[in-house]
Amino acid sequence: MEFEFKEKETYTLEEVQAIVEGFKTAVEETIKSKDETIVELNEKIEGVEELTQSNQELSQKNLALKNGIGEDVLEFVVDEDLEKMQEKIDKFKELTKEKEIDESFKPAPKRNDDQYEKAIKDGDIEGSLKYKFQKLFQ
Numbered sequence: 001m002e003f004e005f006k007e008k009e010t011y012t013l014e015e016v017q018a019i020v021e022g023f024k025t026a027v028e029e030t031i032k033s034k035d036e037t038i039v040e041l042n043e044k045i046e047g048v049e050e051l052t053q054s055n056q057e058l059s060q061k062n063l064a065l066k067n068g069i070g071e072d073v074l075e076f077v078v079d080e081d082l083e084k085m086q087e088k089i090d091k092f093k094e095l096t097k098e099k100e101i102d103e104s105f106k107p108a109p110k111r112n113d114d115q116y117e118k119a120i121k122d123g124d125i126e127g128s129l130k131y132k133f134q135k136l137f138q
Contacts, residue, residue, distance in 0.1 A: 060085060067093065 011019075063082055064074050067089045077092055079085040119127035 056080070064089065 059082060060078050061074070063085060064070075064077065067086075069077060069089055069092070073092070077085055077088040079088060116128050116131040119125075119131060
């Protein structure tokens with residue numbers, strides 16, 4: 001930002017005003033170019049922030065899908081730190097595993113053996129033989 005002017009011992013008011021106007025114009029142009037640069041950099045930063053947020057969300061969904069976690073449960077295990085999220089997923093899997101075991105198929109005890117034992121205790125030989133033969137011919 002160099003300004004050219006002639007050096008004199010005295011200046012008129014008009015000459016000083018012209019010099020000041022030259023300085024003002026140069027300063028305004030510099031400020032305008034710096035403001036434009038700042039706006040461009042801010043736009044780039046906003047784009048990077050959006051990409052970072054999008055990348056984080058995709059990483060979280062990917063981790064959940066790898067572990068078999070659906071969209072309906074995702075909100076309970078989401079965390080900014082993926083390691084903490086993995087810990088939450090592991091705890092959730094343990095809880096659902098216990099529930100699945102409790103609700104799994106459990107065969108009913110065989111009634112024929114109980115009825116046979118009961119018939120023997122009661123001294124009912126005919127009933128006990130009936131239950132044994134029933135078991136053989138099924």
